[in-house]
Amino acid sequence: MTDLYCVLHKDTSYSLEKTADFLAVERCIDRADAAAAFKKTPGFLLENAELGKASAFNFRASAFGFETLLLSQKELKSPPPASALLKIEFKTDGFYYFSNATKEHIPFEAVKAVTACAFAVEMPPKDTSVTEAGLLDSLRARYFPFALPFGEKYSQAPVTPPPPSPVRETVFLADILTGGPIPLRLTLNCDEHDYSSLGEKKTLSSFENFRLLLGELSSRAFGAARNPFLQALLGKKALNQLKYPSTASYEKELVWINTVR
Numbered sequence: 001m002t003d004l005y006c007v008l009h010k011d012t013s014y015s016l017e018k019t020a021d022f023l024a025v026e027r028c029i030d031r032a033d034a035a036a037a038f039k040k041t042p043g044f045l046l047e048n049a050e051l052g053k054a055s056a057f058n059f060r061a062s063a064f065g066f067e068t069l070l071l072s073q074k075e076l077k078s079p080p081p082a083s084a085l086l087k088i089e090f091k092t093d094g095f096y097y098f099s100n101a102t103k104e105h106i107p108f109e110a111v112k113a114v115t116a117c118a119f120a121v122e123m124p125p126k127d128t129s130v131t132e133a134g135l136l137d138s139l140r141a142r143y144f145p146f147a148l149p150f151g152e153k154y155s156q157a158p159v160t161p162p163p164p165s166p167v168r169e170t171v172f173l174a175d176i177l178t179g180g181p182i183p184l185r186l187t188l189n190c191d192e193h194d195y196s197s198l199g200e201k202k203t204l205s206s207f208e209n210f211r212l213l214l215g216e217l218s219s220r221a222f223g224a225a226r227n228p229f230l231q232a233l234l235g236k237k238a239l240n241q242l243k244y245p246s247t248a249s250y251e252k253e254l255v256w257i258n259t260v261r
Helices: 016-027 031-040 051-063 129-143 196-201 206-220 228-234 247-260
Strands: 005-009 044-049 068-072 082-084 087-090 094-099 102-107 111-123 167-178 185-189
Touching: 005 051, 005 247, 016 031, 016 044, 016 051, 031 247, 044 051, 051 068, 068 247, 087 196, 087 206, 111 206, 111 228, 111 247, 167 206, 167 247, 196 206, 206 228
Parallel strands: 082 185
Antiparallel strands: 005 044, 005 068, 087 094, 094 102, 111 167, 167 185
């Protein structure tokens, strides 16, 4: 069976704008469509191509000014299984991480990447009809004791309310990827993390604490790679256009980072 190849960005601080310009020409599509397609597979310029096509593409990408890697699809490296990161305690030479019942030390030089992401999730709608009817009955009993209960009054002609609109919320996550003999992937949920390690810097905003903690970690593990979303987050830039279309696109990016680092 013939091996298939891919072309990856080698530089983790690549330009999203320049990448969209290049792919729009390569694929003969609109620049906005090229940018949207690339967001689904961050870091990957080409996938599943025969060697001749991949080599020619890689030459054009290099001529365009990109640092690239031409690899067999078999050489891609998936990150380790995720472990929930509940708390960090910074030390001079590293940090202790708490994950469930585990407390372990990681030196800063072992951190090879720190990444962050945001994506929208659809929350199940809440049925408030029963609560609203109960509230109306409670008000009736208090202020209009001789009126019929809400449920009884309208029992002859029930009105079916329209279904509640789905609610979409933005979830912010971060990952720490380590090297060494036992690689780790520690996943931090913005709204569920214990930020007590920030001390006096800790705020009432979980998002701001999320940004502060990742900034502290990135400054100490200065040799670690950062994905474009984390760079924008730490730079306090607009994040709406950088949200991931799905969790799969973020997982794809982690494969890319774990391969090039």
